[in-house]
Amino acid sequence: MPELPEVETTLQGIEPFVTNHQVSKINIRQARLRWVVPTKLPLMLEGLKFHKINRRGKYLLFENDFGHMIIHLGMSGSLRIVKADEPPGKHDHVDFCFSAGHILRFKDPRRFGCVLWQDKSQTVHPLLQNLGPEPLSDNFEGKHLFLASRKRSISIKPFIMDSKIVVGVGNIYANEALFLAKINPKISAGRVSLQRYERLVFAIKEVLKKAIIAGGTTLRDFKGSDGSPGYFKQKLNVYGRGGKKCISCRNTLREIRLSQRSTVYCNKCQR
DNA sequence: ATAATCACCTGCTCGC
DNA sequence: TGCGAGCAGGTGATTA
Numbered sequence: 001m002p003e004l005p006e007v008e009t010t011l012q013g014i015e016p017f018v019t020n021h022q023v024s025k026i027n028i029r030q031a032r033l034r035w036v037v038p039t040k041l042p043l044m045l046e047g048l049k050f051h052k053i054n055r056r057g058k059y060l061l062f063e064n065d066f067g068h069m070i071i072h073l074g075m076s077g078s079l080r081i082v083k084a085d086e087p088p089g090k091h092d093h094v095d096f097c098f099s100a101g102h103i104l105r106f107k108d109p110r111r112f113g114c115v116l117w118q119d120k121s122q123t124v125h126p127l128l129q130n131l132g133p134e135p136l137s138d139n140f141e142g143k144h145l146f147l148a149s150r151k152r153s154i155s156i157k158p159f160i161m162d163s164k165i166v167v168g169v170g171n172i173y174a175n176e177a178l179f180l181a182k183i184n185p186k187i188s189a190g191r192v193s194l195q196r197y198e199r200l201v202f203a204i205k206e207v208l209k210k211a212i213i214a215g216g217t218t219l220r221d222f223k224g225s226d227g228s229p230g231y232f233k234q235k236l237n238v239y240g241r242g243g244k245k246c247i248s249c250r251n252t253l254r255e256i257r258l259s260q261r262s263t264v265y266c267n268k269c270q271r
Numbered sequence: 272a273t274a275a276t277c278a279c280c281t282g283c284t285c286g287c
Numbered sequence: 288t289g290c291g292a293g294c295a296g297g298t299g300a301t302t303a
Contacts, residue, residue, distance in 0.1 A: 003296055075297055110280045112297060154274060170296060
């Protein structure tokens with residue numbers, strides 16, 4: 001499920017049940033995720049409290065006195081708060097039990113996600129060290145994409161999905177943002193004007209912000225809820241609508257593959 | 272260095 | 288009802 005809005009929604013939903021709660025026990029049922037869950041994880045967490053949860057791109061960083069736990073949800077991961085007596089399902093790989101009696105439960109059918117540990121130190125974790133700016137921050141602006149794209153022949157859609165360029169723009173929202181900005185996903189990143197990049201940046205921020213708000217409305221009952229947060233309910237203009245009519249001009253939306261990812265666009269509106 | 276492809280997994284849908 | 292093919296929200300590693 002997770003694009004950036006879902007990760008942010010997850011953070012906000014679990015935060016009150018995690019921060020400043022003492023971790024009593026870690027149960028790892030399946031350590032073989034994208035990378036093996038480190039053996040020393042329980043040692044670094046049990047008996048301690050997390051001070052805070054931060055987000056960097058789609059990575060969640062759980063901070064405590066010794067360092068931070070890094071969680072990524074991959075393609076199918078989720079984090080939920082459940083009661084202590086709730087039996088785990090087939091894909092519930094890791095439980096973080098709290099003294100207060102609830103559990104933070106990591107579920108991930110496809111196991112593309114990860115649960116890692118980084119000791120407190122000067123060095124940044126390799127997964128985090130080459131990441132581009134946060135899309136919702138002020139220093140993400142049109143000029144950044146314009147400068148980074150000069151002499152690049154890559155299509156603009158995979159370009160904005162590259163985490164070295166900007167983090168957190170996944171397939172759904174890349175499609176949606178390009179539609180809003182009226183930019184054809186196939187065109188070379190290096191041939192897009194500054195003005196058009198400014199429009200694209202505005203569209204990316206807009207799409208992500210709206211999705212977070214939509215997700216936020218569904219996370220009231222995060223504890224014990226069955227998940228399915230917001231974005232499915234959110235109105236998607238192009239993603240998943242290949243062959244249907246463009247909401248703006250009624251032209252038939254095209255569906256192609258770019259970098260192996262499903263890409264939907266209107267060839268009349270998006271030039 | 273850059274762009275495209277592969278790989279990691281499970282579950283679901285579709286056509287036969 | 289069963290079976291194989293193809294696809295899915297991500298992204299690091301490998302190949303040209």
